[in-house]
Amino acid sequence: xxxxxxxxxxxxxxxxxxxxxxxxxxxxxxxxxxxxxxxxxxxxxxxxxxxxxxxxxxxxxxxxxxxxxxxxxxxxxxxxxxxxxxxxxxxxxxxxxxxxxxxxxxxxxxxxxxxxxxxxxxxxxxxxxxxxxxxxxxxxxxxxxxxxxxxxxxxx
Numbered sequence: 001x002x003x004x005x006x007x008x009x010x011x012x013x014x015x016x017x018x019x020x021x022x023x024x025x026x027x028x029x030x031x032x033x034x035x036x037x038x039x040x041x042x043x044x045x046x047x048x049x050x051x052x053x054x055x056x057x058x059x060x061x062x063x064x065x066x067x068x069x070x071x072x073x074x075x076x077x078x079x080x081x082x083x084x085x086x087x088x089x090x091x092x093x094x095x096x097x098x099x100x101x102x103x104x105x106x107x108x109x110x111x112x113x114x115x116x117x118x119x120x121x122x123x124x125x126x127x128x129x130x131x132x133x134x135x136x137x138x139x140x141x142x143x144x145x146x147x148x149x150x151x152x153x154x155x156x
Contacts, residue, residue, distance in 0.1 A: 005044045006030070009055055011142045016051075018043045022067030026117045028138035047120075054119070057153030060086035062120045070114075073099065077111035084125040087150035091129045113137055119146065 006015045017025040021043050046064060053059035068078065076099045083098075084090055092112065096104045108126075113135055115123040124146040128134040136143035 003041045003044050005048060007048060009051070011138070011145050014051075016044060016047050018047070019067065022065045023047055023117060023120065024067050026120055028118065028142065051119070055149070057149070057156055060150075060153075064120060066117055066120065068116055073101070073104075073107065074111040074114065076100075077108055078115055078121050081112065081115065081121050081123055081126065084122055087147075087154040089125050089127045089147065092126055093129050095126060109135055125150075 002017075002019045004015055004017045006013065008014075012028065013030045015025070015027055015030075016023060018041055021041070023043060026047075043065065050059055050062050050064060054062070068075070070078075077095060080095050080098045092105045092108045093102070095112070096102050096108045099108065101107070112123045112126050115121050115137070118124070118138060124136060124138075124143045133140050133143050133147070
């Protein structure tokens with residue numbers, strides 16, 4: 001089964017896609033939203049439930065079946081993103097080092113930006129080496145909101 005659900009959260013419109021029981025995309029904005037919220041799969045319902053829990057500060061790790069496919073490098077980068085703990089941040093340089101390509105900061109930045117499953121694969125936790133909030137597909141305001149949200153609930 002393939003499906004998509006559109007919803008509005010504290011940060012605006014978002015959409016989640018599913019194929020054959022796996023989450024394949026979580027993006028920001030209305031996308032192809034046509035005014036109809038469609039969800040009939042257990043996977044999409046679980047994803048929405050877990051996102052609600054995340055935004056309420058009750059969930060710090062997602063437990064969803066994900067399916068993404070891309071270059072070996074991007075897959076390594078996204079794998080490293082999944083290891084970043086809730087409310088913690090790391091630099092693009094750190095991710096480059098973890099992938100075995102210490103000079104590939106720009107390539108890491110590109111891979112982070114192209115992360116197809118935002119929030120669940122926590123690309124918002126990657127910041128500049130100077131601590132600055134740089135680059136985020138959903139926009140810097142959403143990145144700041146997510147980081148502030150996690151700091152707020154860090155010890156609950």
